[in-house]
Amino acid sequence: MTDAFRGGSGNFKKGNKDFKKGNNNNNNNNNAVRKGGMWKGNNGGRGGGGPRGGGGPRGGGGPRGGGGGRGGGGGGRGGGGGRGARGGAKFGGGNNNKKNFKKDGKSGKVIVVPHRFPGVFLLKGKSDILVTKNLVPGESVYGEKRYEVMGDNEKIEYRVWNPFRSKLGACLMGGVGNMPIKPGCKVLYLGAANGTSVSHVSDMVGDEGVVYAVEFSHRSGRDLTNMSKKRSNVVPIVEDARQPIKYRMLVDMVDVVFADVAQPDQARIVAMNAHMFLKTGGWFIISIKANCVDSTAKPEVVFASEMEKLKKENCKPKEKLTLEPFHRNHAIVLGMYR
Structure with missing residues (x-):
């Protein structure tokens, strides 16, 4: 049945009324096809329904089912969430249970210089930040950032003064x-x-x-x-x-x-x-x-x-x-x- 089906699919072309010639190695089958085509072309076409029945190739949607492999690829991209998790860990590690508080460390030294008006200071960086010397070290009033800087003999804490709120x-x-x-x-x-x-x-x-x-x-x-x-x-x-x-x-x-x-x-x-x-x-x-x-x-x-x-x-x-x-x-x- 398999050989006959393959021969049929090889000798049939969709959309044409006539059948193509087969291989020389199978003359009996070719003659039968020619006779069938001469007897009644339409019937011959219906007889060729074998190829349509050969929905086996379409049934071979197994390769399409292999799209599951592509879906698996989506899982790989989802794995990117792991990288996001690592980023979150880095962010979370920055506070160390001291919200809005930074120290004068070797990795990022804080430079504070006096303002031209007494009692006010500037924290130098990409842009100057207005700060005041905290009268009550360790305490913030409205959630403002605080910076601790090593002075001559002691640590001094400064509070950021937000000009948009004052x-x-x-x-x-x-x-x-x-x-x-x-x-x-x-x-x-x-x-x-x-x-x-x-x-x-x-x-x-x-x-x-x-x-x-x-x-x-x-x-x-x-x-x-x-x-x-x-x-x-x-x-x-x-x-x-x-x-x-x-x-x-x-x-x-x-x-x-x-x-x-x-x-x-x-x-x-x-x-x-x-x-x-x-x-x-x-x-x-x-x-x-x-x-x-x-x-x-x-x-x-x-x-x-x-x-x-x-x-x-x-x-x-x-x-x-x-x-x-x-x-x-x-x-x-x-x-x-x-």
Whole structure:
């Protein structure tokens, strides 16, 4: 049956009405085919149905089934997950249970240089990073990165100051010409929020200075109070900055008033606190958010208007700096009182 099938498949061509000649070694079969073709071509075609029945070759889909081998190849690619796992191991090994903490090691030495303003430092690298000397080593306030550097006789820990989360940090990174907040001075901080920037001001003034942090929101004030428990130079005050008389017994005369209250009457708020607490010749720093004062006017117009209001209150602006690209439509105004 196999020989007959092979002969049939060799003598048959699909789509042609006539049959091809077979091999000379099998004349009897060839004659029979010719006769069949002369008798009735159509019947001969149907008789050739043997090749169609020879679906055996198609049934030989076993090779296609061999596609299982290709599927196996997919398993090999999946093995790449193993490489990803190794990468994860490397990442996981970097923290060593000390989140956001890096040491000054031989493999990657950390270089910290003083900023041109006292109390602030720069961590040198691909880009300079603003840092302050941590007043409470081993403690982070808002999950910021910390770096430990070997000094002359002791290890010093520095905290990264993110300018995108702090108006004062953005002011320093933006190239402000003067910074009255320095070690040993007293600062009244209006709009302290959770204490993110206050903690860095605390680092700047050091143990000899004091930061009076005023925040109206009780929820933010709770976080501020918890932060101040570990920083002896921070005095948290949960009160309305529009009514400085309510906390006059807690605040001494200060060298600097910093305001980040984002209110339409923020110039008046700064002036009221300056009249009550700021020394003559002291400095004020106000962060102005244009949209909070007048959302319909251009930012430049709003900034100029606020500066005019300050002048009428004996607060003389000395410098104005926009906070782009860290904070949109924001500006810092520095000036002296009287």
